[in-house]
Amino acid sequence: MLHGPNPYRRMLMPDAVAEVEFHRPLAAGEVTSWRSLAAHRLLGTFYEADTVLLPEQGLADLRADFDLFYSEELRRLREASISDLERFAYSFLATEVDITGAWTIDALDAYFQHAATVSEQGESAALTAIAQARRPEVAADTYLVQLALDGLTEASAMSKNLGGAYGPEQSALFKIFIDEFGYGVYESKHTTIFAKMLRSRAMATHVHAYWNFYLAGPLATNNYYYYLSRDHAKFFRYAGAVTYAERVFAPGFVKMIKTYQAVFGDDIDLHYCAEHAHIDEHHGRITREQVLLALAERHGASVVPELIRGIAEAELFGRWFEDDTAAQIRWSDAIDRYRERGAAALSGGGEPRRVELTPVSPFGTRSHDGAMILVLTEGEADLVTSATGEPDRLGRGDAVLVPAGRTYGVRAISPRCGYDLHPTTAE
Ligand SMILES: [Fe+2]
Ligand SMILES: [Fe+2]
Missing domain, CATH: 1.20.910.10 (Heme oxygenase-like)
Incomplete structure (x- = not known):
């Protein structure tokens, strides 16, 4: 769940980043949305690539990552996109602050x-x-x-x-x-x-x-x-x-x-x-x-x-x-309550999105722009919502309400595990 002592690699959740429409800038009310989290992970990495990051234990095993992180190719990519990404992330300030x-x-x-x-x-x-x-x-x-x-x-x-x-x-x-x-x-x-x-x-x-x-x-x-x-x-x-x-x-x-x-x-x-x-x-x-x-x-x-x-x-x-x-x-701190809310709010609705995992799937976290009900449909998994707390174990059929903007990760416990994400209006 934690990143190792390698400042050059950060989990960006590429599949989930692909959901983000970058042509529509963030609004002030979206600062805690998934769109915002995805953009700011990228932007922060861009900014830090302009600072000197060296691992405490020395570069020995990370020389190739150092070279890639500070490579001309990534620098050009950064330079070509950083101003647009900033406009995406901060242009709302012009109207929000008068x-x-x-x-x-x-x-x-x-x-x-x-x-x-x-x-x-x-x-x-x-x-x-x-x-x-x-x-x-x-x-x-x-x-x-x-x-x-x-x-x-x-x-x-x-x-x-x-x-x-x-x-x-x-x-x-x-x-x-x-x-x-x-x-x-x-x-x-x-x-x-x-x-x-x-x-x-x-x-x-x-x-x-x-x-x-x-x-x-x-x-x-x-x-x-x-x-x-x-x-x-x-x-x-x-x-x-x-x-x-x-x-x-x-x-x-x-x-x-x-x-x-x-x-x-x-x-x-x-x-x-x-x-x-x-x-x-x-x-x-x-x-x-x-x-x-x-x-x-x-x-x-x-x-x-x-x-x-x-x-x-x-x-x-x-x-x-x-x-x-x-x-x-x-x-x-109150996942039990959100399990109940998730189960209570779950009813037919539209097509859910399916996610499948195995214990070797790389761990990452994300949030959603709107509230979701996460329902475990296969196997057993841990819902991770804090860095140091005990994760919440989910069994088959368990549901949890994930309010808009709440950040979570799912770790498979059983050899195969799958869950559905249902958009909801519940809070
Ligand atoms: Fe200080
Ligand atoms: Fe200070």
Whole structure:
């Protein structure tokens, strides 16, 4: 179920990707859909192919994969399609976030402070779901998995904004960047201490071990920062977004520490959270004063709407990250209830889609754009809905309701196994 320590190979579920109509861009309401998950898996891989990924254990067995991942052929493929894929994934933002009218620097600051306060005083949907879960440990791990998406390659998108010449604001951003990198001390690098937190939960620490368990909302959020960083026409949006992110991290991690201590007591290493609760106080201040407001002062009114757009979009993605994770936690935590709902909602209907598996079928996960009832028609299988929880065993005739956007994998237990997928209007 986990990916091995090979950063070059990721399960994309090619058959299921083929269902996606890429000519119709995503709408705002589709961020947690299968279309979104499929596109963001690709997009994230494209972005990361522009960073240096080397496995901890050395390249010995992976030289050929390294060569292929960074090959000219794949680079040309990427370059030819990445802008279209970005348009597919993010063009809805232009209409979803409406920044019209004249904005002063004071209005920018007021907007920013308001957004930060709303986040600080609001509750985290994912942390609430963890606290209410029947199996809070599994739920807490699900959230760690989403954080690992960025945690194990932290500040990679930021690194793309460090080149060039843009005055004191460049140095301010660089100051934050070197903090993320532990001032050049590997043991203090945020990624290193994130891995420590995973290890304390006996979880894997190599990059994208949990690839199959990243959700669409968190993927779209992580990719958003790459999207803004790859194209410097979007630099001011990036500045707004990163200011918002750095500002809300500190209070967010204070809440996370409370929830995780309640779940695990002292059995988890929360150094990563404590470090961010502390240093992002600082980063939030630096980005506001020395990046956001300083850029507005220096470059004038024309950049202010873009700075605001970045703040507003970062806020939106932050919410999708939380809501998607919370929805997955709740579903995965209550599969018994969704078995009942699936069985109750099952009635004739249209032609179901048939899927067949054997124990050697490669494992992958997916979601659907609409709700489905999964019915096991042959053999025995495990339904996998979390990275660390016990899978739910399905026997012949068992049904489960899979709400729109919920991510799952099926692993065959018997030599042959098959299931049907029935579209449903049940929720
Ligand atoms: Fe950090
Ligand atoms: Fe930071």
